[in-house]
Amino acid sequence: MSEADKTGGIIARVIGPKKRWRAYKARVKELPGSHRTAVEAIERYLMHFVPTDGDSNASMFDDLADLFEQAVADDTPIRDIVGEDPVEFADTFAENYSDGGYVPARARKQLTEDIDRAAGDATGTT
Template sequence: MDTGSNEPKSRYLQYLEVVTGPLEDKRRWRRYKARTKQLPESYRTAVEAMERYLMHFGPGDGADAASMYEDLADLFEQSAADGTPIREIFGEDPVEFVEAFAQNYSAGRWISRERERLTSAIERAAGEDTGEEERTV
């Protein structure tokens, strides 16, 4: 199904990507999962827990998410190779660590957009100037 870099995509592949998203993002996800499967059990368990959390609170779009998960695999592969203890990776507060990690990939974070949307809607409802007029001029 791979068309190569110079060959145009068939209509079928174009349609498939409209429905499912870019196929390259899916390939990157599969490579990430294969990499994490090779980790020692304790590291794999930590990655899976972090992955589960990031599925809810991480970047929403494919490219940001794929980059984040690849970096996550890099971090844990290097930590496993160095023998870094799990607690040393996460510190005392795992949520704080994951939130700081996810902040590096904020461009696609749906939760950030929703927070901004909520704040703006409340400001408008309260009759406060949100500065929207200045940006549209």
């Protein structure tokens, strides 16, 4: 097996089929800025869970996009989606798709800061 085949297999295991991943990323790109920032922060955090198959991960990210697209359509603020504890939200969300995984404290802190920024909670800016 070539190195490219090995890398492609790892990528598929982490994010699912490339076509599906690209479609998800295109959907996220269409979200308004703050909602897109929140989804990207949650996405980075969820990458630590890496379910054992790409289909589980692809479904998880598709559902995340669905959730935020619906929130935009309903004019739902980010805090109404993720609550006051984005780590708890992301952990609970991921539990539906995997047996869990180790998430470093740094990743938890980064997610909280990113959501604060996206929701306009940090330094009074959006």
